[in-house]
Amino acid sequence: MIQIDGLSKAFGGLQAVDACSFSVGKGRVTGLIGPNGAGKTTLFNMVAGFLKPDDGKVVLDGEDVTGLPGHVLFHKGLVRTFQIPHEFSRMTVRENLMVVPPAQVGENLIKSWLRWSKVRAEEIRVRHKVEEVLDFLSIDHLADELAGNLSGGQKKLLELGRTMMTDPKVVLLDEPGAGVNRTLLGKLAEAIQRLNEERGYTFCIIEHDMDLVSKLCDPVVVMAQGTVIAEGPMHDIRANREVQEAYLGGGMSGRMGHHHDVARQQAAAQAATLTPREAGA
Numbered sequence: 001m002i003q004i005d006g007l008s009k010a011f012g013g014l015q016a017v018d019a020c021s022f023s024v025g026k027g028r029v030t031g032l033i034g035p036n037g038a039g040k041t042t043l044f045n046m047v048a049g050f051l052k053p054d055d056g057k058v059v060l061d062g063e064d065v066t067g068l069p070g071h072v073l074f075h076k077g078l079v080r081t082f083q084i085p086h087e088f089s090r091m092t093v094r095e096n097l098m099v100v101p102p103a104q105v106g107e108n109l110i111k112s113w114l115r116w117s118k119v120r121a122e123e124i125r126v127r128h129k130v131e132e133v134l135d136f137l138s139i140d141h142l143a144d145e146l147a148g149n150l151s152g153g154q155k156k157l158l159e160l161g162r163t164m165m166t167d168p169k170v171v172l173l174d175e176p177g178a179g180v181n182r183t184l185l186g187k188l189a190e191a192i193q194r195l196n197e198e199r200g201y202t203f204c205i206i207e208h209d210m211d212l213v214s215k216l217c218d219p220v221v222v223m224a225q226g227t228v229i230a231e232g233p234m235h236d237i238r239a240n241r242e243v244q245e246a247y248l249g250g251g252m253s254g255r256m257g258h259h260h261d262v263a264r265q266q267a268a269a270q271a272a273t274l275t276p277r278e279a280g281a
């Protein structure tokens with residue numbers, strides 16, 4: 001689905017992403033993990049068209065899309081979720097879904113604004129879609145709530161809902177689990193799983209919560225210092241010595257020190273330890 005080939009990006013003297021290559025397979029949920037500062041977000045920004053790579057290629061469904069801007073990729077079915085913009089917090093959940101532009105918008109639709117019947121038909125289609133998304137994510141009860149009043153986890157569900165409005169082919173999720181309580185985390189994970197299994201969505205997910213990664217992602221790609229150091233099922237990744245060293249060595253000190261938080265440190269510690277189940281106990 002997406003081939004990332006030798007992608008590189010430097011910021012001044014810092015090589016944030018360094019000849020990074022891997023694939024995101026169609027119909028899979030690929031996890032992207034690695035210590036703080038490994039280059040994951042920078043890589044995502046290049047794949048989603050928000051940052052121009054210095055070198056390398058991004059191929060989407062056989063088409064070279066390197067350096068194409070985000071809105072062009074969006075129309076090709078590749079979307080990246082973003083936090084709900086500040087100014088949308090005073091709109092309701094339903095309104096937040098209504099205003100997502102359809103991915104296939106083109107001149108026809110713009111012209112059609114002159115033709116009342118087509119406008120009506122489009123509005124009815126969008127309204128149906130909104131109700132369907134609210135129902136799928138079990139957030140119908142929040143439809144008239146202001147987005148600004150939602151909890152962290154509810155906001156993530158709404159972000160996923162906004163993505164669903166565009167019927168994407170491949171979705172890049174940047175830390176869907178961050179700041180989400182356990183109950184909503186289960187709901188979010190289930191929604192991602194169902195979108196993948198029932199609707200064929202392909203996902204690539206950056207995540208620090210290793211439980212969530214084990215539950216959702218196969219394969220898992222590990223980045224450290226801008227390159228891919230391991231790739232495979234989570235079970236193998238946890239046992240991989242180079243991965244353990246990346247987390248315990250550079251990961252928690254030195255160049256990576258731009259932000260630390262407890263969850264990330266726990267995730268790093270977790271990645272380096274076999275759970276009893278995985279150790280065969």
Ligand SMILES: Nc1ncnc2c1ncn2[C@@H]1O[C@H](COP(=O)(O)OP(=O)(O)OP(=O)(O)O)[C@@H](O)[C@H]1O
Nearest residue numbers: 011014016034035036037038039040041042043258
């Ligand atoms: N716009 C920028 N200008 C300068 N340096 C940057 C910029 N964006 C990222 N970096 C640096 O590039 C390196 C990779 O950062 P990136 O955010 O991609 O890592 P990450 O793996 O996503 O980390 P985290 O898990 O902490 O979010 C870091 O050292 C970071 O400080």
